[in-house]
Amino acid sequence: MDVNTNQMQNPFEALHAEIRGLRGVISELKEEVRNVQKQKPVSPSERLSRKEVAKEYSLSLGTLHTLMKKGEIPFEKVGRKTVFKRADVEKFFESKKKNLKQ
Known part of the structure; x- marks a missing residue:
């Protein structure tokens, strides 16, 4: 026991x-x-959908998808939705402009 x-x-x-x-x-x-x-919260007005980015920067959704797939443009997934921070998108396209000028 x-x-x-x-x-x-x-x-x-x-x-x-x-x-x-x-x-x-x-x-x-x-x-x-x-x-x-x-962390500083990102307001909804500072986030863009795929369609908004494509329209604002005159891209096709296919081109945007390719940039995302290559990891060239930063994005986030919120549930099933893909969103972009406006500042990140602007920074990406500014760097593209600088590369074209060189």
Whole structure:
């Protein structure tokens, strides 16, 4: 009987260990939330859809897709939607203009 009691763990000790583990996870999540909150949010007016970028910069959707696939133009996925930060798009096209002038 002594062997069985040594092998069995007190259920409250097991629960306490689980709670300690969860507290660690919660602390990590809180830190991640703080880091996200420190980032400047991008307003919806500063985000462009694929169609908006194509129209504003006179590109076909196919050309835009190629630029995205090559990793030349930065974009984000928000759910199933592809969006572009206006500042990133402007920076991309400014660098293209500079390369053409050289």
